[in-house]
Amino acid sequence: MNKGRIFDIQRFSIDNGPGIRTTVFLKGCPLRCLWCSNPESQNPEPQLSYTVDTCIGCGECIKVCKPMAILQDSKGKAVVDRVRCTNCGDCAAVCYPGALVMVGHDAEVDEILEVVLRDRDYYASSGGGITVSGGEPLMQPQFLQALLHAARNERLHCCVDTSGFARPEVFDYLRSVVDLWLFDYKETDPLRHYTFTRSELSTILKRLEQLHDTGADIILRCPMIPDHNTRQDHLDGIVALTRRLPNLQGVELLPYFDIWRDKLKRFGITDILPKSVKPPSPETVKSWNDYLRNRGVRLLGADGKVKSSK
Template sequence: MVAATNFDKKKYGYVFNVQRYSVHDGPGIRTIVFLKGCPLRCQWCANPESQHFHPELAYNANKCISIKECGWCIKSCETEAIKHDQNGKITVDRERCTNCGKCTDICPSKALNMYGELKRVDEVIELVEQDSSFYMRSGGGITLSGGEPLVQAEFALEVLKEAKRRRLNTAIETCGYADWEKAVTVFEYVDNILFDIKSINSTRHKQFTGVGNETILENFKKLCNCFPNTPITVRTPVIPGFNDTEQDILAIIDFIKCYPNVKYEILAYHRLGEPKYTYIGREYLLSGVKPIPEERISTLKKLVQENFPQ
């Protein structure tokens, strides 16, 4: 599957996962559609396969049955990106790999797979509508996530338009780092917005995510002013050494407390996505960082309750 470049971005988009029966990303029971592409490079990112816009080859060495039993992937690779080590396990040369996907089609153990597939708007909606009965009973619907769904703003807009046409509740998870003129057209078709604010300190924000926070904070202000009746939940992933102090949390509360219809929650750091870095040949920069103890998270949640009644 070579990454397509010439396609109608309103009709097609890159999707890397569809998660059904979610209850944490918007009201009710929801289907989350994860879109490829993100402008941030958060060091703790649990979905590194979401960052690049194009499809990516993933290799799980634990599933590989070795060239002694197989080796079909090596024969299928026209660029010689797939080779084997002295133990008979395959290796992937990321510089040579074109992400064509031929090796994944013939891998019997599913050690090789692709993250990212080009899908039409109607394909996405058909997947989402499989659970429409659950949405009706619970007030759920579709949530667009990523990556950053606003990277594919044209596609996201068409998906949301079609969802609204079919009377589905809509939500979006966003980091807020996007061109406002594109973002505002998407927000018009969203019933609930989950907005990440990771830090008020722009220097530290850039250190840990690769970008400053000025655009994010400015877009949040515009969002609240343009859509005062749309429920917004601000989320902060609490990362050790980055934004885990009382001062960090209070600074965010101080920034958002003047806006109506806004809720706030903090999310505990976890390392569940760490294996995926190995699968796609990247390094996890926080490999030595342990999750924050539950008692500490409880203390910060109590701080939120005391300073941001909701």
């Protein structure tokens, strides 16, 4: 399949695998992580984004909205009724200042590759390449296979960033086109895992083990969310997992950051992570890293290189 649904392409990406990369974000995800930094990625359908500060109150959107989902507030700014809105995109087409924008569109492999190849020289000099992220890229396996197959034909290094929540045959299908898997591990306690992500830990662990046993290159990526999964028993769970799966390249901790919260307003999504959850201090992050390192875990930075202990 040569066409897939994406919501962003990020050039000069340095947090999604080794070197300088272009990250292609696919839309749609079966998980519902409380801390999801790309909440617009979850729904596989295109979605209306509205930035109130950009609205000039021209009223053009109101004229074209058939379900009458847009009103004006006392300052003349648009107010979108998300219950009535069908995400048809008619309003975005007439919003000249770009306050209303549809996020998520179908794109051809060739069209994406053309963008990715613009930075080929940077990949060559930095050891980078293409990373496909999401959302959950494994939700579009045929498109992902076609995209990475085309990238490999161009001799690009190919990474996939996954939650691991997919059918076992999808991993087999993709194995020959993926150089490096960035595999999330979010929580050790099964009940908490389900509460935080709405997905079964056992399924994800089975996929991780299956992939590990094929000899694939895998980096375990662990989001660290204060008041949620930063407990010692989860750190111990990471240690235990790396001992059980000795061929993992290493572990990268992803400390929580909160600049994504503004996105929720733009998409009319309810904020479900308590506001009291704040990014951890550098000292706290260092203490997690030290805890793991002292127990023999190979810690990697976002560039895939071993992290120093400083």
